[in-house]
Amino acid sequence: MPPITAAIALVIFGAGALAGSLGALLGIGGGVFLVPFLTLVLNFPFTAAAAISLTTVIATSSAVSAGRTGKHLINLRLGMVLEVATVAGSLLGAVTAQHLREATLERVFGVVAAVVAAIMVTRMRRRNVLLDPAADPGVLGGRYYEDESGGTVTYRVRRLPIALGASFVAGNVSSLLGIGGGVIKVPALNAWCGVPLRAAAATSAFMIGVTATSGAVVYYGHGQLNAPLAAAAVLGVQVGSWSGLRIGARTQAKWLKLLMAVVLLIVSALMFVRGNQ
Amino acid sequence: MSDLRLEAAVGLVLRIGVAASAVCLAAGLGLSMLPSAAGPAHFLLNAGLIILMATPVGRVVISVGEYALERDWLFVVLTTIVLCELAAGVFAAVR
Numbered sequence: 001m002p003p004i005t006a007a008i009a010l011v012i013f014g015a016g017a018l019a020g021s022l023g024a025l026l027g028i029g030g031g032v033f034l035v036p037f038l039t040l041v042l043n044f045p046f047t048a049a050a051a052i053s054l055t056t057v058i059a060t061s062s063a064v065s066a067g068r069t070g071k072h073l074i075n076l077r078l079g080m081v082l083e084v085a086t087v088a089g090s091l092l093g094a095v096t097a098q099h100l101r102e103a104t105l106e107r108v109f110g111v112v113a114a115v116v117a118a119i120m121v122t123r124m125r126r127r128n129v130l131l132d133p134a135a136d137p138g139v140l141g142g143r144y145y146e147d148e149s150g151g152t153v154t155y156r157v158r159r160l161p162i163a164l165g166a167s168f169v170a171g172n173v174s175s176l177l178g179i180g181g182g183v184i185k186v187p188a189l190n191a192w193c194g195v196p197l198r199a200a201a202a203t204s205a206f207m208i209g210v211t212a213t214s215g216a217v218v219y220y221g222h223g224q225l226n227a228p229l230a231a232a233a234v235l236g237v238q239v240g241s242w243s244g245l246r247i248g249a250r251t252q253a254k255w256l257k258l259l260m261a262v263v264l265l266i267v268s269a270l271m272f273v274r275g276n277q
Numbered sequence: 278m279s280d281l282r283l284e285a286a287v288g289l290v291l292r293i294g295v296a297a298s299a300v301c302l303a304a305g306l307g308l309s310m311l312p313s314a315a316g317p318a319h320f321l322l323n324a325g326l327i328i329l330m331a332t333p334v335g336r337v338v339i340s341v342g343e344y345a346l347e348r349d350w351l352f353v354v355l356t357t358i359v360l361c362e363l364a365a366g367v368f369a370a371v372r
Contacts, residue, residue: 006310009306055326055329055330058329058330058332058333059295059298059329061333062291062294062295062329062332062333063291063295065287065288065291066288066291066292066295069284069285069287069288069291070281070284070285070288072284074284076280076283076284076287076340077280077352080340080352080355080356080359081355083337083359084355084358084359084362087359087362087363087366088362090366091362091365091366091369094366094369095369209291209332209333209336210333210334210336210337210359210363212333213330213333213334213363213366214362214363214365214366215366216330217330217363217366217367217369217370218366218369218370220326220330220370221367221369221370221371221372222370225326227305227319227322227323227326228305228306228309228318228322230322230326231302231303231305231306231322231325231326232306234298234299234302234325234329235299235302235303235306238295238299
């Protein structure tokens with residue numbers, strides 16, 4: 001790990017800004033970009049990178065969600081239900097991460113990124129939207145106005161056990177790898193549970209704050225969180241997610257999905273190379 | 278309609294948390310560049326990180342209260358479970 005200087009803090013601030021804007025665009029935490037940067041480029045130990053990244057995930061979640069409240073895009077009830085699973089998974093992951101080898105964590109990161117990219121591409125055209133805007137969305141469903149299509153989108157949540165299972169895995173992977181876990185929840189909610197991409201992304205971004213907190217607390221308590229570098233990353237991410245959110249409103253869902261898949265494949269390959277060195 | 282109120286309250290908690298932690302972290306990071314201000318820098322950085330981690334917890338606490346006011350007991354139970362899990366995380370951290 002490089003010594004902490006003003007220069008390295010500045011580099012991490014910049015990396016955070018980039019990760020934050022990409023994360024806001026894709027509705028994921030940004031950690032999926034920051035962890036590879038810290039480990040592959042700056043040669044940080046995996047747990048140190050994961051700890052810093054988790055704090056930025058919390059910041060992204062709070063900042064992005066604060067800007068989105070009032071638009072009904074965040075499904076609060078669905079979020080609360082799934083948080084029971086994500087936080088449980090996250091606790092398990094943070095404790096497990098203390099006992100796993102560096103190369104193991106890197107390979108798990110590679111597998112997770114590749115699997116999610118595959119799901120994303122194969123489920124490209126699914127929208128799962130109820131056409132009648134007056135339809136009853138049920139207790140967990142939702143309704144919001146979509147600028148892109150200029151209409152009201154109404155949806156019901158289907159296959160809740162799958163959503164809960166995916167959320168547990170997402171929470172687990174979140175604190176294990178220092179990512180938000182949106183890369184798992186968003187495709188699962190969108191592809192199998194009937195939640196439109198934008199609502200799934202907004203709800204996931206909302207949930208990952210609580211999810212990442214339960215993991216970050218464990219790293220913090222174990223002295224694995226470098227406070228000045230976490231501060232630089234968090235401030236960078238907040239600047240980045242603020243700008244990403246503004247670009248995101250004008251980007252189409254189809255291109256978001258494709259971009260997400262391509263980025264994940266690149267990250268996956270890089271992590272495998274490192275894990276097998 | 279009360280979901281609207283919860284959404285507004287959650288938004289307020291998140292905005293305050295984000296602003297307060299950003300101010301502490303920025304001040305702490307700035308001071309940490311001065312060798313003479315190591316103590317205050319350390320304090321501000323840790324305060325910022327703790328506020329950051331407390332913000333999502335705060336919005337879960339608000340949700341428990343709001344669902345209790347609505348007498349939506351299923352969601353009171355669900356949000357309370359999330360709070361207990363977060364408490365378990367703090368316990369695992371300080372143990």
